[in-house]
Amino acid sequence: MALPTGTRRMTLIRFLILLTLLSAGLPLSSATAASDSPSSSGKGLKLKVMSYNINNGRGTDGVNDLARIADVIRGSGAEVVGLQAVDRFYSSRSGYEDQAKKLAELLGMHYAFGATVDLDPEPGRTERRQFGTAILSKYPILSSNLNLLSHSGTEKRALFEALLDVDGTKVRFYTTHMDTSASVRLTEAGEIASLIGSRTEPGIAAVYANALPGSPEVQRLLGTLADSFFDQSTAGTTPSYLPTKRVSYLLSTPEWELGEARVISSLASTHLPIVSELTLNPDARLHPDLKSLAYADQTITEMAGNALKVKLNGYYTNGTVRDVTEWAAYHSSRPEVADITAPGVIQTKAAGVSVIKAVYGGQTAELPLTVYLTRNADLETLLVDGKPIQEFTADRLFYERILPDGAVRVPKVTAEAADPNARVTVYAPNAVPGNAYVVVTADDGTTTKEYRLSFTKQKGEEHVPFKVMSFNIHHGADAGNVYDLERIAAVIRESGADLIGLQEVDRYYSSRSNNEDTIARLAGMLGMHYAYGANLDREPAAPGQPRSQYGTAVLSKYPILYAENHLLTSYGQEQRGLLETRVEIEGTPVTFYSTHLGLDAAQQKVQTEELLAITGSRSGAQIVVGDFNAKPETPDMRMMAQAFQEPFVDRPDAYTFDAEAPSSKIDYIWANEQVLVGDRSEAQVIDTQASDHRPIISTLYVKRAPQKPVSLALDPQEWQAQPGETVPIKAILTYEDGTTREVTGSVKFAHTQGSVASVNVHGIVKAHRPGTAAITAVYEGLRAELKVNVTGERK
16 A cells, blocks of 8 residues: 655655664664653753752651651652751651661662761660761762861751762752851852852752842852742742741752742641752753743832832743843733833822733733822821820820729720721720720821720729749840850849749750759749749750750749649740749739740741630739740730730830840730739830840739738727827728738727717817726727826816
8 A cells, every 4th residue: 555645755754864874873772762862962851859958857746757758759749859957877856767768768769868967876776876968869879979068066067969860861969958157158158159060060959058048148159050949039948837938949050941940838847848840951041931020029009199110020941030121011900090101110090909910921920009198197086985085196105094993894995097098906905904006007008006095993002012024034145145044043133023934944955054954043043932844845965864955934932832834836846835833922813924935927826826715714813924926016916915914015115135236025024904013114124135135024913812800909009198189090900911901991980988088080089178088999890999098177
């Protein structure tokens, strides 16, 4: 059967190609391979790579589970992986596992390990204890080498490299875990760039840089290497439960064309892995494709009537960024709010939100633009129960109202903004005494002003004062990081504090605090009682020592009757807790807490809710102190402010961190409605650098527990007088605990011989004529008597 004309032509062409190959002496298998795979130069080769700090296999739940790590790698489709923070027979924290080997077995991959820490075996074991980096590869590893870098401290740093055979193409793959010191990292960056630049093969580096993209050390690396995430300014890799910072990088030499790059969400480690697909293309540097578009600003807020210029960047597959503002086409979703007058030029017109869309080279970018009319965040009026505060002015931010002692209803606070476009939010207290916060947000959506109103009650003779302190002692180290526990004790002693909540307290933790029990030593120096809550509880720091612990503590001049540490939901490596204690102050039970919340909003929200649930289940006087790692305007501190009073309510600038130049208010004293706050002028941020936090102190009051009166006495008890003389008397009540109180205004007075001497309701006795008489006083069933003897002639 005759072949079709097109088929005959293709057959002839194939025959001529084969004839040419045979005449050149090439085997037929070479021709077949050449049609099915990249060229011998590797051009067109695609490789999916990963960088992953596995935190020695430990996830955010504190559980060491290499199977989870393997699942993440397998699910990503990565062919070559650079690992950091890898254990090899290191300790019980990772089950004495050879982690690189185990992962390679789980994934069916080749592996190489580079030790940056190499210690003698633990007693009873034969394997050397090692920690470092590793490379996993789907492709054969031809060789590996550990290139030592500059480092600080005892942990060495290195660029670990492996030469891979990727389908016949040799590729250099690197992984490194850079130093914790910025100056050392800058030196390391130069060393890494030089080492990679000295190799002839195309290279890819998985870098855990311990530094942000804009840092000098990362910029030094990007001087010669391309960042796979160069077009993703919001990508975050740490911490894995709320990634806000990117410190992991996939960097490549110029031969690689950059493709898709993404961060993988997983809690298998405290750091997120990143993956990227790269294509080997020697022409990528000269003839790149457009990868994506993005505005230089992610969002813009601008006043109506203004013109503004925006910049549009084009991101290319060779890692370069170009300004393409003039070449794009633009569209406004709401031209009546903002319109395009020229490429990159926007004219704002009216209040509202418009999305500015740009199109270029088949890619699009969007820019949300908010247009506002004013930045006015003033209040016009502030009202309590519908009545305007007479002394209100827009510039005065704090007001106080004293309520009757028996008041339980929370007054209703309302307000009106000066600008009708502004938004007013009122955070009312849950009980009184308490504080109301009125927040005005201007039309621009960002300018705010906060007014505060304190509802308090009058203190009486039955209220007992005591001083409360919150102090993050930074495990006993001062602002210069010098361990000096005596200095901490001196600050507490000089303050006169009666109840102290401490944070960052070590017990036999490590050499940083001399491996000592810091809370026991502080209590001994101050002659106080103490309780301790261990949030971290680890194996001893040295053989023969107690367990290594870190947490919060309470010091008290009053005996501590009860103590319990509540572990709060925590992500990452540091467990957080709420230490609850109970004391009695002149017979009144007081529950006192010390806490130290997590570093990010996700933890703080959960932990604050748990704290409020615990305190909400208790009754009586309660005080919570601690380092909340949150500023007053955050949602979690708003929740605390609604449930508790704060002595510094009139001082939003009561900054406590850092001690050398404080600019953040993150340490607090909170008291519930069973406690009265003392004179606000006595609340202090103590100016000291004994820690990296400044301590805060305030006088609080609780009502003395009712005592049973046991006797009543009059002063004086006898009186010799002349007719016409007077004397005031006092009625003194004595309680079962020995305390006394004057009750003159509350007793009922009487006289037996009114013609000789008489007494009025105020306790004023007057002598009338010679003779004897008795003045009596009665109070709650108790009776006292004054004997009166009048002599001389009546005047």
